[in-house]
Amino acid sequence: MSQQPVVAFIGAGNMARAIIGGLLENGFAPQNIWAAEPESARLEDLAAQGLNTTTDNTAAVAAADLVVLAVKPQIMQAVAADLAAAAQQHQPLFVSIAAGISLDALERWLGGNAAVVRCMPNTPALVQTGASGLFANARVSDLQRDQATQVMQAVGIALWVQNEAELDAVTAVSGSGPAYYFLMMEAMTAAGVKLGLSEPTARDLTLQTALGAARMASSSDVDAAELRRRVTSPKGTTEQAIKTFQAQGLEAIVEQAMTACRDRAVEMAEELCKD
Known part of the structure:
Protein backbone atom coordinates (compact mmCIF):
# COMPACT_ATOMS: atom_id res chain seq x y z
CA MET A 1 0.00 0.00 0.00
CA ASP A 168 -30.12 3.22 7.28
CA ALA A 169 -30.84 0.89 4.36
CA VAL A 170 -27.23 -0.34 4.51
CA THR A 171 -27.85 -1.15 8.17
CA ALA A 172 -30.90 -3.22 7.18
CA VAL A 173 -29.09 -5.07 4.38
CA SER A 174 -25.51 -5.68 5.50
CA GLY A 175 -25.09 -4.13 8.94
CA SER A 176 -27.66 -6.43 10.56
CA GLY A 177 -27.68 -8.92 7.70
CA PRO A 178 -25.26 -11.48 9.16
CA ALA A 179 -27.77 -12.19 11.93
CA TYR A 180 -30.43 -13.07 9.34
CA TYR A 181 -28.16 -15.70 7.85
CA PHE A 182 -27.18 -17.00 11.29
CA LEU A 183 -30.90 -17.44 12.05
CA MET A 184 -31.34 -19.39 8.82
CA MET A 185 -28.35 -21.54 9.72
CA GLU A 186 -29.88 -22.24 13.14
CA ALA A 187 -33.20 -23.20 11.56
CA MET A 188 -31.63 -25.45 8.92
CA THR A 189 -29.43 -27.19 11.48
CA ALA A 190 -32.38 -27.80 13.79
CA ALA A 191 -34.51 -29.11 10.91
CA GLY A 192 -31.69 -31.42 9.83
CA VAL A 193 -31.55 -32.91 13.32
CA LYS A 194 -35.32 -33.47 13.28
CA LEU A 195 -34.91 -35.23 9.93
CA GLY A 196 -32.49 -37.70 11.55
CA LEU A 197 -29.00 -36.20 11.20
CA SER A 198 -26.64 -35.77 14.11
CA GLU A 199 -26.24 -32.15 15.27
CA PRO A 200 -22.57 -31.91 14.13
CA THR A 201 -23.42 -33.34 10.72
CA ALA A 202 -26.43 -31.04 10.24
CA ARG A 203 -24.36 -28.04 11.34
CA ASP A 204 -21.38 -28.79 9.12
CA LEU A 205 -23.55 -29.43 6.06
CA THR A 206 -25.50 -26.22 6.71
CA LEU A 207 -22.41 -24.04 7.11
CA GLN A 208 -20.61 -25.47 4.10
CA THR A 209 -23.74 -25.05 1.99
CA ALA A 210 -24.06 -21.40 3.04
CA LEU A 211 -20.40 -20.80 2.25
CA GLY A 212 -20.66 -22.50 -1.12
CA ALA A 213 -23.83 -20.66 -2.10
CA ALA A 214 -22.29 -17.30 -1.21
CA ARG A 215 -19.15 -18.05 -3.20
CA MET A 216 -21.18 -19.17 -6.20
CA ALA A 217 -23.36 -16.06 -6.09
CA SER A 218 -20.42 -13.66 -5.68
CA SER A 219 -18.42 -15.20 -8.53
CA SER A 220 -21.28 -15.82 -10.96
CA ASP A 221 -22.17 -13.68 -13.98
CA VAL A 222 -25.89 -14.23 -13.32
CA ASP A 223 -28.07 -13.08 -10.42
CA ALA A 224 -29.27 -15.10 -7.45
CA ALA A 225 -32.70 -15.66 -8.98
CA GLU A 226 -31.16 -17.37 -12.01
CA LEU A 227 -28.86 -19.48 -9.82
CA ARG A 228 -31.92 -20.57 -7.84
CA ARG A 229 -33.75 -21.52 -11.02
CA ARG A 230 -30.78 -23.58 -12.20
CA VAL A 231 -30.85 -25.79 -9.10
CA THR A 232 -34.67 -26.04 -8.94
CA SER A 233 -35.67 -28.88 -11.23
CA PRO A 234 -39.37 -29.08 -12.16
CA LYS A 235 -41.22 -31.46 -9.84
CA GLY A 236 -37.96 -32.11 -7.97
CA THR A 237 -37.03 -31.96 -4.30
CA THR A 238 -35.73 -28.40 -4.32
CA GLU A 239 -38.90 -27.15 -5.97
CA GLN A 240 -40.97 -28.52 -3.10
CA ALA A 241 -38.86 -26.66 -0.55
CA ILE A 242 -38.97 -23.39 -2.52
CA LYS A 243 -42.74 -23.63 -2.99
CA THR A 244 -43.12 -24.08 0.76
CA PHE A 245 -40.99 -21.01 1.52
CA GLN A 246 -42.97 -18.93 -0.94
CA ALA A 247 -46.34 -20.20 0.28
CA GLN A 248 -45.39 -19.07 3.78
CA GLY A 249 -44.54 -15.59 2.47
CA LEU A 250 -40.77 -15.65 2.85
CA GLU A 251 -40.17 -12.65 0.58
CA ALA A 252 -42.72 -10.52 2.46
CA ILE A 253 -41.28 -11.55 5.82
CA VAL A 254 -37.78 -10.54 4.72
CA GLU A 255 -39.02 -7.17 3.48
CA GLN A 256 -40.96 -6.53 6.70
CA ALA A 257 -37.97 -7.49 8.85
CA MET A 258 -35.55 -5.27 6.96
CA THR A 259 -37.97 -2.36 7.00
CA ALA A 260 -38.29 -2.74 10.79
CA CYS A 261 -34.50 -2.72 11.02
CA ARG A 262 -34.27 0.45 8.92
CA ASP A 263 -36.97 2.15 10.98
CA ARG A 264 -35.15 1.33 14.22
CA ALA A 265 -31.96 2.82 12.79
CA VAL A 266 -33.85 6.06 12.12
CA GLU A 267 -35.27 6.04 15.67
CA MET A 268 -31.82 5.48 17.16
CA ALA A 269 -30.46 8.48 15.27
CA GLU A 270 -33.23 10.64 16.67
CA GLU A 271 -32.55 9.39 20.21
CA LEU A 272 -28.76 9.69 20.08
CA CYS A 273 -28.39 13.01 18.25
CA LYS A 274 -30.78 15.22 20.22
CA ASP A 275 -28.08 17.42 21.79
Missing part, protein backbone atom coordinates in the same frame (compact mmCIF):
# COMPACT_ATOMS: atom_id res chain seq x y z
CA SER A 2 1.55 3.27 -1.12
CA GLN A 3 1.20 6.67 0.54
CA GLN A 4 -0.20 5.21 3.71
CA PRO A 5 -2.00 7.66 5.96
CA VAL A 6 -1.38 7.55 9.68
CA VAL A 7 -4.52 5.96 11.12
CA ALA A 8 -5.62 6.31 14.75
CA PHE A 9 -8.32 4.18 16.38
CA ILE A 10 -10.25 5.69 19.26
CA GLY A 11 -11.40 2.55 20.97
CA ALA A 12 -9.72 -0.83 20.56
CA GLY A 13 -12.68 -3.20 20.60
CA ASN A 14 -13.49 -6.06 18.24
CA MET A 15 -14.30 -3.99 15.16
CA ALA A 16 -11.26 -1.75 15.59
CA ARG A 17 -9.07 -4.82 15.99
CA ALA A 18 -10.61 -6.39 12.89
CA ILE A 19 -9.74 -3.33 10.82
CA ILE A 20 -6.25 -3.14 12.33
CA GLY A 21 -5.70 -6.81 11.50
CA GLY A 22 -6.85 -6.23 7.94
CA LEU A 23 -4.55 -3.25 7.52
CA LEU A 24 -1.56 -5.23 8.78
CA GLU A 25 -2.34 -8.19 6.50
CA ASN A 26 -2.60 -5.80 3.56
CA GLY A 27 0.89 -4.47 4.14
CA PHE A 28 0.12 -1.47 6.29
CA ALA A 29 3.11 -0.45 8.42
CA PRO A 30 2.38 -0.90 12.15
CA GLN A 31 4.18 2.37 12.92
CA ASN A 32 1.48 4.12 10.88
CA ILE A 33 -1.26 2.88 13.22
CA TRP A 34 -2.26 4.29 16.61
CA ALA A 35 -4.65 2.68 19.07
CA ALA A 36 -6.11 4.63 21.99
CA GLU A 37 -7.96 2.92 24.83
CA PRO A 38 -8.54 3.96 28.49
CA GLU A 39 -7.28 0.63 29.86
CA SER A 40 -3.61 0.19 29.05
CA ALA A 41 -3.77 -3.57 29.62
CA ARG A 42 -6.04 -3.90 26.60
CA LEU A 43 -3.35 -2.32 24.43
CA GLU A 44 -0.47 -4.63 25.33
CA ASP A 45 -0.98 -7.10 22.49
CA LEU A 46 -1.28 -4.28 19.96
CA ALA A 47 1.90 -2.67 21.24
CA ALA A 48 3.62 -6.04 20.88
CA GLN A 49 2.74 -5.97 17.16
CA GLY A 50 4.56 -2.65 16.76
CA LEU A 51 1.58 -0.29 16.90
CA ASN A 52 1.66 3.03 18.67
CA THR A 53 -0.60 2.78 21.73
CA THR A 54 -1.81 5.35 24.21
CA THR A 55 -4.45 5.95 26.84
CA ASP A 56 -4.68 9.58 25.68
CA ASN A 57 -7.17 9.99 22.84
CA THR A 58 -5.96 13.48 21.97
CA ALA A 59 -2.39 12.23 21.50
CA ALA A 60 -3.61 9.72 18.93
CA VAL A 61 -5.64 12.37 17.09
CA ALA A 62 -2.65 14.74 17.03
CA ALA A 63 -0.57 12.10 15.22
CA ALA A 64 -3.16 10.97 12.68
CA ASP A 65 -4.30 11.76 9.15
CA LEU A 66 -7.40 9.61 9.64
CA VAL A 67 -9.15 8.87 12.95
CA VAL A 68 -11.52 5.91 13.27
CA LEU A 69 -14.08 6.58 15.99
CA ALA A 70 -14.71 3.03 17.19
CA VAL A 71 -16.65 3.62 20.41
CA LYS A 72 -20.22 2.76 21.36
CA PRO A 73 -22.89 5.15 20.08
CA GLN A 74 -24.02 5.93 23.64
CA ILE A 75 -20.66 7.48 24.56
CA MET A 76 -19.81 9.02 21.19
CA GLN A 77 -20.90 12.53 22.16
CA ALA A 78 -18.67 12.62 25.24
CA VAL A 79 -15.69 11.13 23.38
CA ALA A 80 -16.05 13.49 20.41
CA ALA A 81 -16.46 16.53 22.63
CA ASP A 82 -13.22 15.66 24.41
CA LEU A 83 -11.50 15.52 21.02
CA ALA A 84 -12.86 18.84 19.77
CA ALA A 85 -9.78 20.94 20.57
CA ALA A 86 -7.43 18.42 18.93
CA ALA A 87 -9.80 18.10 15.97
CA GLN A 88 -9.77 21.85 15.39
CA GLN A 89 -6.00 22.10 15.72
CA HIS A 90 -4.94 19.11 13.59
CA GLN A 91 -7.98 18.65 11.29
CA PRO A 92 -7.70 14.94 10.46
CA LEU A 93 -10.42 12.99 8.69
CA PHE A 94 -12.80 11.34 11.16
CA VAL A 95 -14.45 8.02 10.22
CA SER A 96 -17.25 6.97 12.56
CA ILE A 97 -18.32 3.32 12.65
CA ALA A 98 -20.99 3.95 15.28
CA ALA A 99 -24.58 3.23 14.26
CA GLY A 100 -27.14 6.00 14.47
CA ILE A 101 -24.86 9.01 14.87
CA SER A 102 -25.46 11.59 12.13
CA LEU A 103 -22.78 13.55 10.31
CA ASP A 104 -24.23 16.82 11.60
CA ALA A 105 -24.04 15.63 15.21
CA LEU A 106 -20.50 14.34 14.82
CA GLU A 107 -19.29 17.54 13.20
CA ARG A 108 -20.99 19.62 15.89
CA TRP A 109 -19.54 17.57 18.75
CA LEU A 110 -16.07 17.83 17.17
CA GLY A 111 -16.28 21.62 17.27
CA GLY A 112 -17.46 22.27 13.72
CA ASN A 113 -15.67 22.45 10.36
CA ALA A 114 -14.64 18.79 10.62
CA ALA A 115 -14.21 16.35 7.74
CA VAL A 116 -16.35 13.36 8.71
CA VAL A 117 -17.25 10.05 7.08
CA ARG A 118 -19.98 7.80 8.45
CA CYS A 119 -19.32 4.12 7.90
CA MET A 120 -21.61 1.16 8.54
CA PRO A 121 -19.44 -1.98 8.64
CA ASN A 122 -20.56 -5.46 9.64
CA THR A 123 -19.17 -8.26 11.77
CA PRO A 124 -17.73 -10.40 8.93
CA ALA A 125 -15.01 -7.75 8.92
CA LEU A 126 -13.62 -9.91 11.72
CA VAL A 127 -12.70 -12.49 9.06
CA GLN A 128 -11.97 -9.93 6.32
CA THR A 129 -15.19 -10.55 4.42
CA GLY A 130 -16.98 -7.44 5.61
CA ALA A 131 -19.32 -5.14 3.71
CA SER A 132 -19.22 -1.44 4.54
CA GLY A 133 -21.36 1.46 3.36
CA LEU A 134 -19.86 4.97 3.55
CA PHE A 135 -21.04 8.56 3.18
CA ALA A 136 -19.00 11.75 3.59
CA ASN A 137 -19.87 15.30 4.53
CA ALA A 138 -18.98 18.16 2.19
CA ARG A 139 -15.68 18.86 3.95
CA VAL A 140 -14.13 15.53 2.96
CA SER A 141 -11.63 15.85 0.11
CA ASP A 142 -11.12 13.34 -2.70
CA LEU A 143 -7.86 12.24 -1.09
CA GLN A 144 -9.62 11.67 2.22
CA ARG A 145 -12.35 9.63 0.50
CA ASP A 146 -9.62 7.47 -1.01
CA GLN A 147 -8.02 7.05 2.41
CA ALA A 148 -11.32 5.99 3.99
CA THR A 149 -11.85 3.50 1.17
CA GLN A 150 -8.32 2.16 1.61
CA VAL A 151 -8.88 1.54 5.32
CA MET A 152 -12.27 -0.16 5.01
CA GLN A 153 -11.29 -2.26 2.00
CA ALA A 154 -8.72 -3.91 4.26
CA VAL A 155 -11.58 -5.95 5.75
CA GLY A 156 -13.89 -6.44 2.76
CA ILE A 157 -15.79 -4.33 0.27
CA ALA A 158 -16.42 -0.61 0.81
CA LEU A 159 -19.23 1.07 -1.13
CA TRP A 160 -20.13 4.76 -1.13
CA VAL A 161 -23.85 5.57 -0.99
CA GLN A 162 -25.56 8.58 -2.56
CA ASN A 163 -26.98 10.18 0.59
CA GLU A 164 -26.80 9.77 4.35
CA ALA A 165 -30.31 8.32 4.63
CA GLU A 166 -29.17 5.34 2.56
CA LEU A 167 -26.95 4.29 5.46
Whole structure:
Protein backbone atom coordinates (compact mmCIF):
# COMPACT_ATOMS: atom_id res chain seq x y z
CA MET A 1 0.00 0.00 0.00
CA SER A 2 1.55 3.27 -1.12
CA GLN A 3 1.20 6.67 0.54
CA GLN A 4 -0.20 5.21 3.71
CA PRO A 5 -2.00 7.66 5.96
CA VAL A 6 -1.38 7.55 9.68
CA VAL A 7 -4.52 5.96 11.12
CA ALA A 8 -5.62 6.31 14.75
CA PHE A 9 -8.32 4.18 16.38
CA ILE A 10 -10.25 5.69 19.26
CA GLY A 11 -11.40 2.55 20.97
CA ALA A 12 -9.72 -0.83 20.56
CA GLY A 13 -12.68 -3.20 20.60
CA ASN A 14 -13.49 -6.06 18.24
CA MET A 15 -14.30 -3.99 15.16
CA ALA A 16 -11.26 -1.75 15.59
CA ARG A 17 -9.07 -4.82 15.99
CA ALA A 18 -10.61 -6.39 12.89
CA ILE A 19 -9.74 -3.33 10.82
CA ILE A 20 -6.25 -3.14 12.33
CA GLY A 21 -5.70 -6.81 11.50
CA GLY A 22 -6.85 -6.23 7.94
CA LEU A 23 -4.55 -3.25 7.52
CA LEU A 24 -1.56 -5.23 8.78
CA GLU A 25 -2.34 -8.19 6.50
CA ASN A 26 -2.60 -5.80 3.56
CA GLY A 27 0.89 -4.47 4.14
CA PHE A 28 0.12 -1.47 6.29
CA ALA A 29 3.11 -0.45 8.42
CA PRO A 30 2.38 -0.90 12.15
CA GLN A 31 4.18 2.37 12.92
CA ASN A 32 1.48 4.12 10.88
CA ILE A 33 -1.26 2.88 13.22
CA TRP A 34 -2.26 4.29 16.61
CA ALA A 35 -4.65 2.68 19.07
CA ALA A 36 -6.11 4.63 21.99
CA GLU A 37 -7.96 2.92 24.83
CA PRO A 38 -8.54 3.96 28.49
CA GLU A 39 -7.28 0.63 29.86
CA SER A 40 -3.61 0.19 29.05
CA ALA A 41 -3.77 -3.57 29.62
CA ARG A 42 -6.04 -3.90 26.60
CA LEU A 43 -3.35 -2.32 24.43
CA GLU A 44 -0.47 -4.63 25.33
CA ASP A 45 -0.98 -7.10 22.49
CA LEU A 46 -1.28 -4.28 19.96
CA ALA A 47 1.90 -2.67 21.24
CA ALA A 48 3.62 -6.04 20.88
CA GLN A 49 2.74 -5.97 17.16
CA GLY A 50 4.56 -2.65 16.76
CA LEU A 51 1.58 -0.29 16.90
CA ASN A 52 1.66 3.03 18.67
CA THR A 53 -0.60 2.78 21.73
CA THR A 54 -1.81 5.35 24.21
CA THR A 55 -4.45 5.95 26.84
CA ASP A 56 -4.68 9.58 25.68
CA ASN A 57 -7.17 9.99 22.84
CA THR A 58 -5.96 13.48 21.97
CA ALA A 59 -2.39 12.23 21.50
CA ALA A 60 -3.61 9.72 18.93
CA VAL A 61 -5.64 12.37 17.09
CA ALA A 62 -2.65 14.74 17.03
CA ALA A 63 -0.57 12.10 15.22
CA ALA A 64 -3.16 10.97 12.68
CA ASP A 65 -4.30 11.76 9.15
CA LEU A 66 -7.40 9.61 9.64
CA VAL A 67 -9.15 8.87 12.95
CA VAL A 68 -11.52 5.91 13.27
CA LEU A 69 -14.08 6.58 15.99
CA ALA A 70 -14.71 3.03 17.19
CA VAL A 71 -16.65 3.62 20.41
CA LYS A 72 -20.22 2.76 21.36
CA PRO A 73 -22.89 5.15 20.08
CA GLN A 74 -24.02 5.93 23.64
CA ILE A 75 -20.66 7.48 24.56
CA MET A 76 -19.81 9.02 21.19
CA GLN A 77 -20.90 12.53 22.16
CA ALA A 78 -18.67 12.62 25.24
CA VAL A 79 -15.69 11.13 23.38
CA ALA A 80 -16.05 13.49 20.41
CA ALA A 81 -16.46 16.53 22.63
CA ASP A 82 -13.22 15.66 24.41
CA LEU A 83 -11.50 15.52 21.02
CA ALA A 84 -12.86 18.84 19.77
CA ALA A 85 -9.78 20.94 20.57
CA ALA A 86 -7.43 18.42 18.93
CA ALA A 87 -9.80 18.10 15.97
CA GLN A 88 -9.77 21.85 15.39
CA GLN A 89 -6.00 22.10 15.72
CA HIS A 90 -4.94 19.11 13.59
CA GLN A 91 -7.98 18.65 11.29
CA PRO A 92 -7.70 14.94 10.46
CA LEU A 93 -10.42 12.99 8.69
CA PHE A 94 -12.80 11.34 11.16
CA VAL A 95 -14.45 8.02 10.22
CA SER A 96 -17.25 6.97 12.56
CA ILE A 97 -18.32 3.32 12.65
CA ALA A 98 -20.99 3.95 15.28
CA ALA A 99 -24.58 3.23 14.26
CA GLY A 100 -27.14 6.00 14.47
CA ILE A 101 -24.86 9.01 14.87
CA SER A 102 -25.46 11.59 12.13
CA LEU A 103 -22.78 13.55 10.31
CA ASP A 104 -24.23 16.82 11.60
CA ALA A 105 -24.04 15.63 15.21
CA LEU A 106 -20.50 14.34 14.82
CA GLU A 107 -19.29 17.54 13.20
CA ARG A 108 -20.99 19.62 15.89
CA TRP A 109 -19.54 17.57 18.75
CA LEU A 110 -16.07 17.83 17.17
CA GLY A 111 -16.28 21.62 17.27
CA GLY A 112 -17.46 22.27 13.72
CA ASN A 113 -15.67 22.45 10.36
CA ALA A 114 -14.64 18.79 10.62
CA ALA A 115 -14.21 16.35 7.74
CA VAL A 116 -16.35 13.36 8.71
CA VAL A 117 -17.25 10.05 7.08
CA ARG A 118 -19.98 7.80 8.45
CA CYS A 119 -19.32 4.12 7.90
CA MET A 120 -21.61 1.16 8.54
CA PRO A 121 -19.44 -1.98 8.64
CA ASN A 122 -20.56 -5.46 9.64
CA THR A 123 -19.17 -8.26 11.77
CA PRO A 124 -17.73 -10.40 8.93
CA ALA A 125 -15.01 -7.75 8.92
CA LEU A 126 -13.62 -9.91 11.72
CA VAL A 127 -12.70 -12.49 9.06
CA GLN A 128 -11.97 -9.93 6.32
CA THR A 129 -15.19 -10.55 4.42
CA GLY A 130 -16.98 -7.44 5.61
CA ALA A 131 -19.32 -5.14 3.71
CA SER A 132 -19.22 -1.44 4.54
CA GLY A 133 -21.36 1.46 3.36
CA LEU A 134 -19.86 4.97 3.55
CA PHE A 135 -21.04 8.56 3.18
CA ALA A 136 -19.00 11.75 3.59
CA ASN A 137 -19.87 15.30 4.53
CA ALA A 138 -18.98 18.16 2.19
CA ARG A 139 -15.68 18.86 3.95
CA VAL A 140 -14.13 15.53 2.96
CA SER A 141 -11.63 15.85 0.11
CA ASP A 142 -11.12 13.34 -2.70
CA LEU A 143 -7.86 12.24 -1.09
CA GLN A 144 -9.62 11.67 2.22
CA ARG A 145 -12.35 9.63 0.50
CA ASP A 146 -9.62 7.47 -1.01
CA GLN A 147 -8.02 7.05 2.41
CA ALA A 148 -11.32 5.99 3.99
CA THR A 149 -11.85 3.50 1.17
CA GLN A 150 -8.32 2.16 1.61
CA VAL A 151 -8.88 1.54 5.32
CA MET A 152 -12.27 -0.16 5.01
CA GLN A 153 -11.29 -2.26 2.00
CA ALA A 154 -8.72 -3.91 4.26
CA VAL A 155 -11.58 -5.95 5.75
CA GLY A 156 -13.89 -6.44 2.76
CA ILE A 157 -15.79 -4.33 0.27
CA ALA A 158 -16.42 -0.61 0.81
CA LEU A 159 -19.23 1.07 -1.13
CA TRP A 160 -20.13 4.76 -1.13
CA VAL A 161 -23.85 5.57 -0.99
CA GLN A 162 -25.56 8.58 -2.56
CA ASN A 163 -26.98 10.18 0.59
CA GLU A 164 -26.80 9.77 4.35
CA ALA A 165 -30.31 8.32 4.63
CA GLU A 166 -29.17 5.34 2.56
CA LEU A 167 -26.95 4.29 5.46
CA ASP A 168 -30.12 3.22 7.28
CA ALA A 169 -30.84 0.89 4.36
CA VAL A 170 -27.23 -0.34 4.51
CA THR A 171 -27.85 -1.15 8.17
CA ALA A 172 -30.90 -3.22 7.18
CA VAL A 173 -29.09 -5.07 4.38
CA SER A 174 -25.51 -5.68 5.50
CA GLY A 175 -25.09 -4.13 8.94
CA SER A 176 -27.66 -6.43 10.56
CA GLY A 177 -27.68 -8.92 7.70
CA PRO A 178 -25.26 -11.48 9.16
CA ALA A 179 -27.77 -12.19 11.93
CA TYR A 180 -30.43 -13.07 9.34
CA TYR A 181 -28.16 -15.70 7.85
CA PHE A 182 -27.18 -17.00 11.29
CA LEU A 183 -30.90 -17.44 12.05
CA MET A 184 -31.34 -19.39 8.82
CA MET A 185 -28.35 -21.54 9.72
CA GLU A 186 -29.88 -22.24 13.14
CA ALA A 187 -33.20 -23.20 11.56
CA MET A 188 -31.63 -25.45 8.92
CA THR A 189 -29.43 -27.19 11.48
CA ALA A 190 -32.38 -27.80 13.79
CA ALA A 191 -34.51 -29.11 10.91
CA GLY A 192 -31.69 -31.42 9.83
CA VAL A 193 -31.55 -32.91 13.32
CA LYS A 194 -35.32 -33.47 13.28
CA LEU A 195 -34.91 -35.23 9.93
CA GLY A 196 -32.49 -37.70 11.55
CA LEU A 197 -29.00 -36.20 11.20
CA SER A 198 -26.64 -35.77 14.11
CA GLU A 199 -26.24 -32.15 15.27
CA PRO A 200 -22.57 -31.91 14.13
CA THR A 201 -23.42 -33.34 10.72
CA ALA A 202 -26.43 -31.04 10.24
CA ARG A 203 -24.36 -28.04 11.34
CA ASP A 204 -21.38 -28.79 9.12
CA LEU A 205 -23.55 -29.43 6.06
CA THR A 206 -25.50 -26.22 6.71
CA LEU A 207 -22.41 -24.04 7.11
CA GLN A 208 -20.61 -25.47 4.10
CA THR A 209 -23.74 -25.05 1.99
CA ALA A 210 -24.06 -21.40 3.04
CA LEU A 211 -20.40 -20.80 2.25
CA GLY A 212 -20.66 -22.50 -1.12
CA ALA A 213 -23.83 -20.66 -2.10
CA ALA A 214 -22.29 -17.30 -1.21
CA ARG A 215 -19.15 -18.05 -3.20
CA MET A 216 -21.18 -19.17 -6.20
CA ALA A 217 -23.36 -16.06 -6.09
CA SER A 218 -20.42 -13.66 -5.68
CA SER A 219 -18.42 -15.20 -8.53
CA SER A 220 -21.28 -15.82 -10.96
CA ASP A 221 -22.17 -13.68 -13.98
CA VAL A 222 -25.89 -14.23 -13.32
CA ASP A 223 -28.07 -13.08 -10.42
CA ALA A 224 -29.27 -15.10 -7.45
CA ALA A 225 -32.70 -15.66 -8.98
CA GLU A 226 -31.16 -17.37 -12.01
CA LEU A 227 -28.86 -19.48 -9.82
CA ARG A 228 -31.92 -20.57 -7.84
CA ARG A 229 -33.75 -21.52 -11.02
CA ARG A 230 -30.78 -23.58 -12.20
CA VAL A 231 -30.85 -25.79 -9.10
CA THR A 232 -34.67 -26.04 -8.94
CA SER A 233 -35.67 -28.88 -11.23
CA PRO A 234 -39.37 -29.08 -12.16
CA LYS A 235 -41.22 -31.46 -9.84
CA GLY A 236 -37.96 -32.11 -7.97
CA THR A 237 -37.03 -31.96 -4.30
CA THR A 238 -35.73 -28.40 -4.32
CA GLU A 239 -38.90 -27.15 -5.97
CA GLN A 240 -40.97 -28.52 -3.10
CA ALA A 241 -38.86 -26.66 -0.55
CA ILE A 242 -38.97 -23.39 -2.52
CA LYS A 243 -42.74 -23.63 -2.99
CA THR A 244 -43.12 -24.08 0.76
CA PHE A 245 -40.99 -21.01 1.52
CA GLN A 246 -42.97 -18.93 -0.94
CA ALA A 247 -46.34 -20.20 0.28
CA GLN A 248 -45.39 -19.07 3.78
CA GLY A 249 -44.54 -15.59 2.47
CA LEU A 250 -40.77 -15.65 2.85
CA GLU A 251 -40.17 -12.65 0.58
CA ALA A 252 -42.72 -10.52 2.46
CA ILE A 253 -41.28 -11.55 5.82
CA VAL A 254 -37.78 -10.54 4.72
CA GLU A 255 -39.02 -7.17 3.48
CA GLN A 256 -40.96 -6.53 6.70
CA ALA A 257 -37.97 -7.49 8.85
CA MET A 258 -35.55 -5.27 6.96
CA THR A 259 -37.97 -2.36 7.00
CA ALA A 260 -38.29 -2.74 10.79
CA CYS A 261 -34.50 -2.72 11.02
CA ARG A 262 -34.27 0.45 8.92
CA ASP A 263 -36.97 2.15 10.98
CA ARG A 264 -35.15 1.33 14.22
CA ALA A 265 -31.96 2.82 12.79
CA VAL A 266 -33.85 6.06 12.12
CA GLU A 267 -35.27 6.04 15.67
CA MET A 268 -31.82 5.48 17.16
CA ALA A 269 -30.46 8.48 15.27
CA GLU A 270 -33.23 10.64 16.67
CA GLU A 271 -32.55 9.39 20.21
CA LEU A 272 -28.76 9.69 20.08
CA CYS A 273 -28.39 13.01 18.25
CA LYS A 274 -30.78 15.22 20.22
CA ASP A 275 -28.08 17.42 21.79
